[in-house]
Amino acid sequence: MERLNTTERDAVAAAAAYPMLTLTEQWAAxxxxxxxxxxxxxMAEQLAERFGTLPGALTMVAPDRVERVGSDGHPVAxxxxxxxxxxxxxxxxxxxxxxxxxxxVYPVDHPFQQVTRIDDNRLGGPGVADMKGGLAVLLAALHAVEASPLADRFGYDVLINSDEETGSASSAALIARLAAGKVAALTYEPALPDGTLAGARGGTGNFTIVVRGRSAHAGRNPEEGRNAIVAAARITLELNQLAADDxxxxxxxxDGGGPNNVVPDLAMxxxxxxxxxxxxxxxxxxxxKVIAERIAAEHDVRVAVHGSFNRPPKPIDDGAAALFETVRGAGADLGLSxxxxxxxxxxxxxxxxxxxxxxxxxxxxxxxxxxxxxxxMLIDSLAERAGLSALTILRIIGAA
Structure with a gap:
């Protein structure tokens, strides 16, 4: 702490004093x-009440339209x-x-609903770490920075979306729009128990491949059928061969099929x-796409591919490395590794x-x-991480 100036020291103290534990318990309930x-x-109303105490314009943004493939193989909203x-x-x-x-990730009928104090430093409950505790940390850090003399130089957008756990399909365009022109971004997913952060990340893509064949009697005229499950199985095996080092x-x-005596006409x-x-x-x-088209032709079925690579890989480039060093340096000055x-x-x-x-x-x-x-969630990490965020933000402002 001796390496901090007065502004930084005051902000770290203010962030640590914010009632984060109470908020985390309320939100996780x-x-x-x-x-x-x-x-x-x-939850959005509770967050709006708290984040509305910061300056600026707060709005609730409608989600973008998202479709999924229903049990009949057709997209539905x-x-x-x-x-x-x-x-x-x-x-x-x-x-x-x-x-x-x-x-x-816990649906309304999930058995895990209660917030409990496991011991003096562990709070258990749905979302306490991922990421209602993180939202409390963010709120505390922003209030601390707002109270600092550097606040007037600092502009920001806060986005708290409702669909991150399922891929952010209805908020991805909003994320991209709000990211434009920013010098840096901080996101409040949980760190590991020892404080280690996530560096480079792989990406992800989720797809539903719908195969439509032709039903027929499995004993009387199977040759007139077109087995959708067999075609889907062929696609599965060939897609599996696309695995590589990267x-x-x-x-x-x-999914698909029905009675044993019917050639299945739908598989997903x-x-x-x-x-x-x-x-x-x-x-x-x-x-x-090539695999889908070829097997469709070979099996005389129709194949439709739904989905996307919704999250590209996140490498550590020069800009990310510099930001990590800013966080690391702030942590070191707070006695954190x-x-x-x-x-x-x-x-x-x-x-x-x-x-x-x-x-x-x-x-x-x-x-x-x-x-x-x-x-x-480790309770002592609330003050620790709020101070780390406040100090990191102040140093980004000061360096710009």
């Missing part, structure tokens, strides 16, 4: 699974919650983007790709990096067992 639209509405957007001093000389998400392929599910294949380089996306997308490592997971940081903006996307609390009934 609200079920806001991505598909629980009433719960998301309640999929409803999403609104997204919170706060715009502060858009004409300021230094502008940043801060993102988080209000949704969790991309993994996971055919996850095939769910497949996930994890590219580690843009070249893998550029190669795999066209290859998937900040490291980072590559991960196969994805988040909105992938989308921000794709817009050309340096981003550190695990600025939230330290915690673990996310996406499980054992999810927990």
């Amino acid at each position: 609200i079920n806001s699974g991505t598909r629980n639209l009433p719960g998301l509405k309640t 999929l409803d999403h919650g609104h997204h919170l957007h706060l715009a502060v001093r858009p004409d300021a000389p230094v502008r940043m983007l801060f993102t988080g998400h209000m949704d969790t 991309i993994t392929v996971n055919p996850a599910r095939i 294949l769910q497949v996930n790709f994890r590219p580690r380089a843009l070249a893998a996306i550029e190669r795999t997308g066209p290859a998937m 900040i490291g980072w490592r590559a991960t196969g997971g994805v988040c909105d940081g992938n989308n921000i990096a794709a817009a050309g903006v340096p981003v550190v996307d695990t600025m939230g609390v330290r915690g673990g067992a996310i996406h499980s009934m054992d999810e927990y």
Whole structure:
């Protein structure tokens, strides 16, 4: 702390004093699974009340239209919650983007609903780490910076979306728009329990491949049928061969068929790709189309490919490396050892990096067992990470 100037020292103290634990407990008690639209509405109202105490214009942005493939193989609209957007001093000389998400992976009927104090330093509950604790950290840091003499030089957008856990399909365009022109971005996914941050990230692509054949009696006239499941299985095997050093392929599910005496006329294949380089996306997308068209012709079926590579890989380029060094230096001056490592997971940081903006996307609390009934947050990381964010932001403003 002796390396901090008075402005920095005051901001770190102010961030640490913010009532983050109380807010985290309140917010985690609200079920806001991505598909629980009433719960998301309640959560958004709570967040708007708190983030509305910051200056600027706060709006709830309607989600973009998103479709999914229904059980009949046809696309249907999929409803999403609104997204919170706060715009502060858009004409300021230094502008940043801060993102988080209000949704969790726990649906309204999930058995994991209670927030509990596991011990003196661990809070358990749905979303305490991923990422309602992180939202409290962000709010505390921004209030601390707003109280500093540097605030007038600082403009920013806060986006808290409602669909990050399912790929941000209804908010991806909004993320890209808000990222434009920013010097840096911070996202509040949880750090690992020891404080390690996520560095480079792979990307992801999710696809539903719909195969339509022709039904027939399996005993009387099978030759007149066109078996959609057999064609889908062929596609599965060939897609699996697209795996390489820079991309993994996971055919996850095939649905279709019916009675044993009927040639199935519909099958749907769910497949996930994890590219580690843009070249893998550029190669795999066209290859998937070629496979689909060829097998459609060979089996006399129709094949439709739905989906996209919705999150590109996030490498550590020069801008990202410089931002990580700013965070690391701020941590060192707070007595924290900040490291980072590559991960196969994805988040909105992938989308921000794709817009050309340096981003550190695990600025939230330290915690673990996310996406499980054992999810927990380390309580002492609230003050620690709020101070780290406040100091990082001040140094970005000062360096610009």
